[in-house]
Amino acid sequence: MKFNLSNILLATALSTAVMATSSHAEIILHGTRVIYPSDAREVTLQLSNNGTKPSLVQAWIDEGDPQSTPDQSKVPFMISPPIARVEAERSQTLRITALPQAAQFNKNQETVLWLNVVDIPPKPSTDGAADAPENFLQLAIRSRIKFFYRPASIKEDVRTAPEQLQWSRSGNTLNVKNPTPFHVTLTTIRQKKGDKQVDLLPQGLMLKPFSTEEVALQSNTVEDMSFININDYGGRVEYKIKLQ
Structure with a gap:
């Protein structure tokens, strides 16, 4: 299987048109939302590849625009790794870290952002050949969940x-x-x-x-x-x- 990072641009474009729930995707997110307490060093999100082939995964956070792309993101958070190959029936942990600029968020209430995870499948092959067919349609599936940044200064439950x-x-x-x-x-x-x-x-x-x-x-x-x-x-x- 060969992955081409140029496919990421294709995946971003396609993901705006091809949306699916995790029940139809190979990459499964273990959570429907992410809570980031402002005093946390980092938070994690677990992914699993339930498919039979490896997938390339790209993750980023946006401020609420579902059409946004990774290069347009200006939010003060870093995801590691931002791009990862997840082998079939294996897992991957995304580590999310707040940058110093996150201190500028409102300290009296939560801020809501959105975490995007794009599942980019590998190129298809024919009869075990290494090269993909000349004409094929590659669809990427994007999962998008809420990301809450919760100030530690909030004392309410x-x-x-x-x-x-x-x-x-x-x-x-x-x-x-x-x-x-x-x-x-x-x-x-x-x-x-x-x-x-x-x-x-x-x-x-x-x-x-x-x-x-x-x-x-x-x-x-x-x-x-x-x-x-x-x-x-x-x-x-x-x-x-x-x-x-």
């Missing part, structure tokens, strides 16, 4: 953040206020409509620190409403909604 959300109703609108310095990710808000439970958040919602969002209600029944939060470990926890 992130585990209590979902319980601190403040809910109120204004006509056909449900208002939710996040009074905490943490990002709170909601995957579902359940409301009763007739004899069924409907989801008001089919696309999910991430509440920024100290922010308020509006969600459209689908019925006048606001009793027994609940929401599901994703915690630091990727677990889904359900909470009851208490209207103020």
Whole structure:
């Protein structure tokens, strides 16, 4: 198998058009998010190649633009290794280190960034030949997960953040206020409509620190409403909604 680093540019372009969940990728990320405490020396993310062939992996962090490329990244973090060959059925550890410029982030609330991992498969071969076919389409798969930089100066417990959300109703609108310095990710808000439970958040919602969002209600029944939060470990926890 031969890898060409020029394929990285191809991979970046293709990854914007070819998106897949980890269940369809050869490279599996062991985690759905990365938490970086500001007082940590480094954090790690484990990758595994569940395929039968080696893959070339490229990783970088961006500020929120899904179209960004590694050369455009200006975030104050270093990933080692930024490019790695992961053999079939083997693992690779990515080590993420904050640079001194990270001290410029807001010390009173979390900052959210995005970690990208592109899986670039090797060139195909024909009948064991070393060279790839003259015409072939090489697809790269990009996984993109949230990266939270959490200041050590925050003394509140992130585990209590979902319980601190403040809910109120204004006509056909449900208002939710996040009074905490943490990002709170909601995957579902359940409301009763007739004899069924409907989801008001089919696309999910991430509440920024100290922010308020509006969600459209689908019925006048606001009793027994609940929401599901994703915690630091990727677990889904359900909470009851208490209207103020």
